[in-house]
Amino acid sequence: MSRKIGDVILDLQNISLRFGGVKALTDISFDIREHEVRAIIGPNGAGKSSMLNVINGVYHPQEGKIFYRGEERRKMEPHMAASTGIARTFQNIALFKGMSVLDNIMTGRNLKMKTNILLQALWLGPAQKEEIEHRRKVEEIIDFLEIQHIRKTPVGRLPYGLQKRVDLGRALAMEPQILLLDEPMAGMNVEEKQDMCRFILDVNDQFGTTIVLIEHDMGVVMDISDRVVVLDYGKKIGDGVPDEVRSNPEVIKAYLGAGH
Numbered sequence: 167m168s169r170k171i172g173d174v175i176l177d178l179q180n181i182s183l184r185f186g187g188v189k190a191l192t193d194i195s196f197d198i199r200e201h202e203v204r205a206i207i208g209p210n211g212a213g214k215s216s217m218l219n220v221i222n223g224v225y226h227p228q229e230g231k232i233f234y235r236g237e238e239r240r241k242m243e244p245h246m247a248a249s250t251g252i253a254r255t256f257q258n259i260a261l262f263k264g265m266s267v268l269d270n271i272m273t274g275r276n277l278k279m280k281t282n283i284l285l286q287a288l289w290l291g292p293a294q295k296e297e298i299e300h301r302r303k304v305e306e307i308i309d310f311l312e313i314q315h316i317r318k319t320p321v322g323r324l325p326y327g328l329q330k331r332v333d334l335g336r337a338l339a340m341e342p343q344i345l346l347l348d349e350p351m352a353g354m355n356v357e358e359k360q361d362m363c364r365f366i367l368d369v370n371d372q373f374g375t376t377i378v379l380i381e382h383d384m385g386v387v388m389d390i391s392d393r394v395v396v397l398d399y400g401k402k403i404g405d406g407v408p409d410e411v412r413s414n415p416e417v418i419k420a421y422l423g424a425g426h
């Protein structure tokens with residue numbers, strides 16, 4: 167890979183997460199390096215989405231430690247994760263269907279807004295300046311994702327592939343250092359997948375964003391990932407560069423067993 171991979175940015179150590187009697191994650195350790203594309207794969211119910219929710223602070227594991235840039239991370243709320251530079255997209259799109267593409271992406275800027283809502287509503291001095299700056303950033307993202315032609319279209323009227331792209335735009339509006347993508351290509355046709363791959367790699371390249379990607383399409387995963395973690399029934403069964411993972415007997419068994 168030509169991209170420059172840096173130091174460990176996030177280090178997950180012995181993470182266990184339970185929901186009542188369900189063991190979603192059991193003693194999982196792996197790290198994420200700056201600027202890499204790190205995939206998490208595994209059969210349905212393996213614990214992939216739960217892992218993303220641990221990373222962004224929505225779920226609090228009963229056991230284990232998380233180090234962010236070398237410092238142990240304490241219990242944190244999701245809004246804190248966003249302000250520390252972690253953004254995500256969702257397995258099921260969580261956009262406002264009746265709102266335009268532009269306004270949906272603008273919601274990603276909310277955390278960055280300093281002046282209060284009342285001032286913004288009154289359209290006064292500093293608020294106005296800030297609003298202009300946010301709009302400029304959002305327009306930049308719209309250009310980057312090549313969705314100028316639909317910027318005023320309500321999201322609910324767009325085909326699925328484009329909705330996923332808008333969801334990516336909303337996450338990018340937070341200017342994250344780590345971007346968590348939960349099955350960004352699920353339900354897409356081949357052409358839409360190719361586009362999404364290109365945008366993910368461009369984000370990684372041009373903004374230097376670290377990407378954590380959950381994806382079921384093995385071709386895509388092996389193509390664009392630097393390293394891959396494999397989960398099965400909440401346990402880690404493989405970790406390494408795509409070639410290592412591909413030839414790992416436990417991984418092959420898990421996938422054949424699950425009918426993938």
Ligand SMILES: Nc1ncnc2c1ncn2[C@@H]1O[C@H](COP(=O)(O)OP(=O)(O)OP(=O)(O)O)[C@@H](O)[C@H]1O
Pocket residue numbers: 185188189190208209210211212213214215216217257
């Ligand atoms: N909020 C929750 N409450 C209870 N159980 C949960 C919750 N979230 C996940 N689980 C359980 O934890 C396990 C892992 O689920 P998770 O959604 O993380 O898997 P996944 O690998 O993302 O699966 P998929 O490929 O289907 O998206 C499953 O048994 C699931 O039912």
Ligand SMILES: [Mg+2]
Pocket residue numbers: 214215216257
């Ligand atoms: Mg999932």
